[in-house]
Amino acid sequence: MKEFGYERVFDVPGAVALLGTDPDARFLGGGTNLVDLMKAGVERPTLLIDVQELPLNTIEFTPDGGLRIGATVTNSDLAAHTEVRRHYPALAQALLAGASGQLRNMATVGGNLLQRTRCGYFSDLAQPCNKRVPDSGCPAIAGEHHNHAILGASEHCVATHPSDMAVALAAFDAVVxxxxxxxxxxxxxxxxxxxxxxxxxxxxxxxxxxLITGVTLPSAAVAAHSRFRKVRERASYAFAIGSIAAALDVQDGAVREVRLAFGAVASRPWRARAAERALTGGPADTEAFAAAADAELAAAEALPENGYKVTLMRNLVVSVLTELAEEAAR
Known part of the structure; x- marks a missing residue:
């Protein structure tokens, strides 16, 4: 690991000013991703600026009934917060699915948003990678890509974004x-x-x-009727091969409002707008859920080894929305 300096900061202006003195400095929260990348040689900061003592560790209501979450709130504290569990259950579920308890105790909201991809080519300095070294190539396209993107990718990169938390935040129109x-x-x-x-x-x-200082979740009644579901290759704390954050409001058997976001299928959390449009105002039944999933996934461009994700995501949409619709009918 490259030698680096370390500074702890206690106010936001001081943190921003310190970063401005060194273009190779990095903010350090829990370090659960950054330190690993430093060990691998992918990240080589000259200075780490520890932001954990900044006054950004509160969760509070906003005037419109939403929640304001500070950037240094840990994933454990956010997942356990009573108002998060009550008003945004899919967010709490996403955080609990995202990592082990030890990692959640360290990882922060701001750091979670800035996670880097877990693509093996990105972390292997012996391989080219456009995300690590621009214009060097993307070997995943012709190589190992079974867990790579099927939506929104390009010839320059097919890596996926690893954050589960960000998928739920995307479904709830969070503001950073x-x-x-x-x-x-x-x-x-x-x-x-x-x-x-x-x-x-x-x-x-x-x-x-x-410097990320917080995330605001707007008030949304539908968010209280939400769920996060994550599929992984083993039952331990592995990264998703597909995930979904869904919220559903049903009245008289019809969809009044729906929120859908996908994870592990694109370079960023994927808001399923086409599926939402297809469902809104229509019946809340299995056939409609499947048709909406197909409308969203029509844009998928699978590679030879990751086409299974199309079927996986279709099944997730149908399964999770069916569960939410049945709960609404009770």
Whole structure:
């Protein structure tokens, strides 16, 4: 591991100012992803700026009844929070599915959003990777890609985003807050992650030198009737091969509102807008759920070894929405 400096900061302006003094510095939260990448030589910061003592560790209601979550709140605290479990159960479920208890105790909300892909070519310095070294190539397309993207990929990268938490946040239209030397800003999570396009190494729309300060969940009654489901290759804390965050509001057998987001199928959490449009106002039954899934997955471009994800995601949509519809009918 490359030698690096370490500084602990106690206020947001000081953290942002310190990062501005060194273009190779990185903010350090729980370190559950960054430190691993440093050990592998993928990340080589000259300075780590420890942000865990910043006053960003609260969860509180917003004036409209939503929740404001500080960036240094741990995944364990967020998953266990009474209001999160009551008003956004899919988020709590996603966090619990995302990692072991030990990792959840360390991982922070801000760091979770900025996780890097777990593509094996990205973490192997002996291999080319456009996400790690721009314009070097994407060997996954012709190589090992059974857990790679089927939606929104490009000829430059087919890696998937690993965060379970971000999938639930995408379903609930979360807004990410940040601070720069020029002041505060916000990004809807739909705009936070950039499409992979020709620049897979540029993963978010955060401006240079930005520090994530929190995430806001808007008030949404439908979110209380939500579920997160994750499929993985083994029952331990493995990364998803497919996941879904879904929320459903049914009245008189018809879909009044629905939220759907997919994980492990694209370079970012995938909001299933086509499926939502197909379902809204229609019947809340298995046939409609399957047709909506097909409408969303019509855009899938599978590689030779990951076509199974199309069937997997179709089954997840039908299964989870059917469960939610049956609960609504009780």
């Amino acid at each position: 807050s940040y601070e720069t030397a020029d002041g505060p800003g916000e990004l809807p999570i739909a705009e936070f992650y950039r499409p992979v396009g020709e620049t897979p190494h540029i993963e978010t729309a955060l401006p240079p030198g930005a």
